[in-house]
Amino acid sequence: MDEHLITGGDQEQLVERAFHLYFEGLHRYAFTILKDNDEAKDAVQSVFLKLWEKRAGLDEQQSVKSYLYTAVYHYCLNIKRHEKVKDSYISASSNVTGVQEHALVSKETYQQILQHIEALSPQCRIIFCKSRFDGMKYAEIAAEMGLSVKTVEVQMGKALRILREKLSEFLVTLIIFYLL
Structure with missing residues (x-):
């Protein structure tokens, strides 16, 4: 598959081909960030869902591979930020006084x-x-x-x-x- 998404054929087929071509690599990349197999799969699937939803407005010149890796990276960072917030919230609530x-x-x-x-x-x-x-x-x-x-x-x-x-x-x- 060419690096660019819009190179011929309909966009649905191209998104599907991108999924088959890049899913495993993206999953490994997400796993290195999240250290959780299920969360990594969810992150990659969410990014592909977003790509699918926005397939009609995709830029011909944008590299599919770089778009996907960047999107997975940002999605994983959001998950990590959420974990930090949750952890700080838990630690703050564990410092409970007698009252x-x-x-x-x-x-x-x-x-x-x-x-x-x-x-x-x-x-x-x-x-x-x-x-x-x-x-x-x-x-x-x-x-x-x-x-x-x-x-x-x-x-x-x-x-x-x-x-x-x-x-x-x-x-x-x-x-x-x-x-x-």
Whole structure:
């Protein structure tokens, strides 16, 4: 395959050929950054999904290989940033004083909530954390991640819906426990 995506044939076939040609190398590259096989695969798949979604507006002169490696690199950096934020948030919450230990949300509860957040798809999780933990506005998140504001809104709605569903049983149990 030529280094350039737009060299003949339809764009769908060219994106598919790029996937088959570059996926393994991109996966190895993502793995060197993330040190997690599943996260690396998710990162590469997310980049190819973005390429697929933007296939109609691709620049003829842009190298597919360099575009993909750069996109995977930035996607992996976003995941690493999210991990740093999460780790600092966990360490800050583990420094609980005696008064805070009696708060409604215990460390165990907090860990369960974090597990459900981690179970979100990578893009959904990153957007949720940027909004809720970093305090970023949807427009800021969209600009940083190269997405539309509407995509960020949809992903936040998805995250909140999933978390509501996953945590609803847990919240009912907490309410019953505190009423007794």
